[in-house]
Amino acid sequence: MRWLLIALIVIPGTIADVLNTMGMRRNGEMYDFRPYAILRLIASLARSPHLAVGVPAMAVSFFALMALLSIANLSFAVPATASSYVLETALAKYILKEHIGWRRWAGASLVGCGVLLVSRG
Amino acid sequence: MRKWLLMAHDQADSAELQLTHEVPAPILGAGPSTATLAAGVFEDRSQPFCLKTRTIILLLVVSNVLGNFTLSRGLHEVGRLVSFSPWPYIHAFLNPLVEVGVLLLIVWLISQLSLLSRVDLSYMLPVTSVSYVLTALMGEFLLHERVSTESWIGIGLIGLGVSLVARTVPRTAPVLHKFGDLPYEAAQ
Numbered sequence: 001m002r003w004l005l006i007a008l009i010v011i012p013g014t015i016a017d018v019l020n021t022m023g024m025r026r027n028g029e030m031y032d033f034r035p036y037a038i039l040r041l042i043a044s045l046a047r048s049p050h051l052a053v054g055v056p057a058m059a060v061s062f063f064a065l066m067a068l069l070s071i072a073n074l075s076f077a078v079p080a081t082a083s084s085y086v087l088e089t090a091l092a093k094y095i096l097k098e099h100i101g102w103r104r105w106a107g108a109s110l111v112g113c114g115v116l117l118v119s120r121g
Numbered sequence: 122m123r124k125w126l127l128m129a130h131d132q133a134d135s136a137e138l139q140l141t142h143e144v145p146a147p148i149l150g151a152g153p154s155t156a157t158l159a160a161g162v163f164e165d166r167s168q169p170f171c172l173k174t175r176t177i178i179l180l181l182v183v184s185n186v187l188g189n190f191t192l193s194r195g196l197h198e199v200g201r202l203v204s205f206s207p208w209p210y211i212h213a214f215l216n217p218l219v220e221v222g223v224l225l226l227i228v229w230l231i232s233q234l235s236l237l238s239r240v241d242l243s244y245m246l247p248v249t250s251v252s253y254v255l256t257a258l259m260g261e262f263l264l265h266e267r268v269s270t271e272s273w274i275g276i277g278l279i280g281l282g283v284s285l286v287a288r289t290v291p292r293t294a295p296v297l298h299k300f301g302d303l304p305y306e307a308a309q
Contacts, residue, residue, distance in 0.1 A: 020234060020237055021237050025294060029239045030235040030238040031173065033173075033235070088243070091242075098293050099293035100243055101289065103286060103289045104244070104285075106282070107285035108282065111279050114274075114278030114280075115250060115253050116275065117278065118256075118272045120271055
């Protein structure tokens with residue numbers, strides 16, 4: 001059960017981040033944060049195929065995390081979350097075609113290690 | 122600097138006002154202190170970093186930390202929650218702490234999406250990991266949990282990683298449309 005939940009946290013979470021980035025990139029940069037613009041953002045969830053899959057995937061990942069935290073310790077869940085920093089940076093490079101220099105690789109690795117240590121202590 | 126902090130406070134306060142009824146006073150004190158901390162992360166940078174983007178990052182981190190905190194408190198009151206049936210989840214929603222947590226996580230979702238419209242995923246992920254630092258510091262100063270040496274080293278590593286990534290250009294991938302152009306309808 002625990003490992004199923006870990007898989008349900010990591011896989012949909014990663015898919016969600018990649019799809020949401022694609023969707024929001026197509027939506028264009030958002031500078032307006034009046035209520036109307038936020039409603040329009042919510043409306044675009046239905047219009048964008050990326051977001052229509054990405055946001056529910058994010059919800060699955062989130063509920064799986066909640067469920068896992070109700071039966072297991074945080075330190076059981078976190079190693080998987082921590083490794084996703086490096087994994088998602090790689091996906092951003094190869095799928096999203098982001099330019100990733102040494103600063104981002106080093107930063108993602110440091111943050112991953114840091115998250116691991118913080119959550120164990 | 123002061124101006125955007127104030128603006129950030131305004132926004133953060135609107136998210137935190139909902140907490141007033143449910144959460145003991147010390148938690149509310151998190152507002153200003155978290156704002157100062159997040160400000161400190163970027164303070165020494167002279168790179169072009171749009172004011173609004175900072176505000177979104179701040180909002181994202183604060184709503185994430187407070188949302189997770191209230192939600193896990195609330196779910197702790199509700200009890201075990203592993204089920205494929207929807208009823209335990211619906212039952213959990215009747216808890217006020219859970220409701221506040223879910224509201225904060227909606228703020229988190231919206232700020233994450235709007236941030237992704239402006240910066241790379243590989244920029245957002247490390248930079249928003251400040252939330253782990255905030256969670257640990259909140260435990261230390263508000264809940265008086267001991268933060269171990271291991272955690273302090275972790276906090277240091279996260280800070281170092283964030284400052285490295287924050288020194289890169291936030292967006293390297295091209296934007297396809299301006300928001301509001303309704304690309305999906307236009308494409309048809």
